[in-house]
Amino acid sequence: MDMRTDASRRAGATTVETGTQPSVNRLVVVSNRLPFILSVQDDGGCSLVPGAGGLVSALAPVLRNRGGMWIGWPGSTARNIPDLDRVLLNATRDSGYTLQPVELGEEEKEKFYRGFSNEIIWPLFHDLQSDCNFDPSYWNVYRSVNSKFAQAILATHRDDDFVWVHDYHLMNVAHELRSNGLTSRIAFFLHIPFPPLDIFAKLPWRFQVLTSMLDYDLIGFQTLRDRRNFIQCARLLDPDLSLSGKGQVTTLNTREREVRLGAFPIGIDYTEFAKKAASGDVTAMADLLHKDLPNRQIILGIDRLDYTKGIRHRLEAFCRALQRFPDMHQRVTLVQVVVPSREDIPRYHEMRVEIERTVGEINGQFTQSGWVPIHYIFRNLTRVELLAYYRASHIALVTPLKDGMNLVAKEFCAARIDENGVLILSEFAGAAAQLQRGALIVNPYDVEDVAEAIHHAFIMPDGERHQRMRKMRRSVREYDIFRWVDSFLRAAIAKDLGDFPLPEEYVPHMETVVL
Numbered sequence: 156m157d158m159r160t161d162a163s164r165r166a167g168a169t170t171v172e173t174g175t176q177p178s179v180n181r182l183v184v185v186s187n188r189l190p191f192i193l194s195v196q197d198d199g200g201c202s203l204v205p206g207a208g209g210l211v212s213a214l215a216p217v218l219r220n221r222g223g224m225w226i227g228w229p230g231s232t233a234r235n236i237p238d239l240d241r242v243l244l245n246a247t248r249d250s251g252y253t254l255q256p257v258e259l260g261e262e263e264k265e266k267f268y269r270g271f272s273n274e275i276i277w278p279l280f281h282d283l284q285s286d287c288n289f290d291p292s293y294w295n296v297y298r299s300v301n302s303k304f305a306q307a308i309l310a311t312h313r314d315d316d317f318v319w320v321h322d323y324h325l326m327n328v329a330h331e332l333r334s335n336g337l338t339s340r341i342a343f344f345l346h347i348p349f350p351p352l353d354i355f356a357k358l359p360w361r362f363q364v365l366t367s368m369l370d371y372d373l374i375g376f377q378t379l380r381d382r383r384n385f386i387q388c389a390r391l392l393d394p395d396l397s398l399s400g401k402g403q404v405t406t407l408n409t410r411e412r413e414v415r416l417g418a419f420p421i422g423i424d425y426t427e428f429a430k431k432a433a434s435g436d437v438t439a440m441a442d443l444l445h446k447d448l449p450n451r452q453i454i455l456g457i458d459r460l461d462y463t464k465g466i467r468h469r470l471e472a473f474c475r476a477l478q479r480f481p482d483m484h485q486r487v488t489l490v491q492v493v494v495p496s497r498e499d500i501p502r503y504h505e506m507r508v509e510i511e512r513t514v515g516e517i518n519g520q521f522t523q524s525g526w527v528p529i530h531y532i533f534r535n536l537t538r539v540e541l542l543a544y545y546r547a548s549h550i551a552l553v554t555p556l557k558d559g560m561n562l563v564a565k566e567f568c569a570a571r572i573d574e575n576g577v578l579i580l581s582e583f584a585g586a587a588a589q590l591q592r593g594a595l596i597v598n599p600y601d602v603e604d605v606a607e608a609i610h611h612a613f614i615m616p617d618g619e620r621h622q623r624m625r626k627m628r629r630s631v632r633e634y635d636i637f638r639w640v641d642s643f644l645r646a647a648i649a650k651d652l653g654d655f656p657l658p659e660e661y662v663p664h665m666e667t668v669v670l
């Protein structure tokens with residue numbers, strides 16, 4: 156049991172100061188996007204709005220405490236924005252850290268962001284290799300943009316900096332830094348899954364990507380399964396690679412260096428979610444949702460528009476459930492929220508059209524006077540709306556075809572201050588390794604299985620709902636976002652992994668035993 160107080164964990168204090176652990180000095184966070192979204196007006200002026208998300212709230216206290224910098228793309232391809240430096244400075248004036256923009260031009264956005272990152276790595280790492288566009292021109296631009304990020308790091312680098320790079324857009328950054336002579340510690344966290352060997356091997360640049368990744372000192376994955384996949388792929392390069400140490404963090408010994416590999420399931424700010432969920436405006440809106448749908452169980456799906464989320468499969472499963480279980484007619488409403496995303500990529504636009512057509516077909520088939528089975532919402536929800544839907548729903552359907560973690564599953568649990576609600580969760584979401592004891596675990600490709608789980612949830616007695624939800628909430632609370640940052644930094648800086656403080660209950664939660 157972690158006995159540290161919430162306050163000390165939030166400040167990132169124990170990570171860097173207690174025991175015999177060496178300390179992290181200035182923290183340099185590097186991610187494709189900055190934690191602020193830039194909008195550029197027609198007259199050339201610009202403004203920044205804070206990006207939502209757990210990563211920012213988890214890292215902000217550590218950055219504030221240690222001092223630091225966040226390096227990333229501000230999200231616009233407009234060049235030489237006159238006001239940019241001032242606006243960036245203002246945005247973090249009281250935060251203790253600074254923002255360093257990496258500007259990308261149109262071609263870079265096209266081939267690095269939309270191309271290599273989102274038409275190759277994104278589908279491949281989600282096991283959807285037939286969705287990949289292995290355009291040969293993408294790789295060089297991916298490399299050159301990673302080099303650009305490395306130059307931004309080097310431009311302000313101090314010897315005692317701790318550089319923490321995030322996600323699949325930036326797998327080559329350590330390699331570029333090493334090529335420029337940097338020897339200090341560099342860590343990387345992959346937020347999305349790492350695919351099995353047979354799938355990864357399809358990548359035309361597989362050896363280059365693996366070699367580059369091994370230039371990091373610590374690579375963090377979401378689950379043990381992702382780490383196992385990575386180790387099997389690394390053996391492509393050198394079948395004699397040796398591993399030492401078991402548990403959350405192991406060491407891979409390559410000919411040149413040692414690389415630590417760890418599984419760190421990302422969490423959410425549980426306390427904040429639970430607190431906001433209990434607020435008056437959320438409660439009022441949740442009551443309103445119930446009043447509007449009397450005598451109904453609300454089934455909730457909330458997803459970013461993405462083909463990995465399994466929205467179409469889910470709709471088919473819901474349709475199948477209505478065909479097989481007439482006792483659900485007039486008694487359930489599926490609220491499917493789709494949050495717009497990557498809309499300028501044609502595959503995403505096609506998917507939207509397909510979802511909307513399927514919703515129309517199902518509603519056309521089952522609607523009766525006073526009952527429309529699917530309420531479809533295509534927009535961003537406000538925080539209050541999101542929490543109200545979590546609180547008002549009886550069942551959450553989280554059925555991605557593959558997902559690094561899936562934070563909707565964890566947010567749903569945190570928001571259930573009544574300790575009620577059933578979570579139906581895909582076995583291919585990273586969160587399944589942690590929540591499998593409370594959720595109904597399904598194979599999202601198996602329409603009959605998901606249809607049965609929906610009906611199972613519909614008729615589940617209250618006692619069982621509470622018991623399951625309590626287990627999940629406990630786990631989401633214990634392994635929150637602050638613990639994630641804390642354990643990652645500890646693994647990066649510990650001199651001896653033998654002393655790495657693994658909480659006793661941690662490993663069993665992370666074993667994926669569903670398969």
Ligand code: F6P
Pocket residue numbers: 188346347496497
């Ligand atoms: O889930 C991966 C991720 O990159 C998130 O970090 C991000 O919120 C989302 O996909 C959308 O990302 P983007 O708009 O940068 O492609």
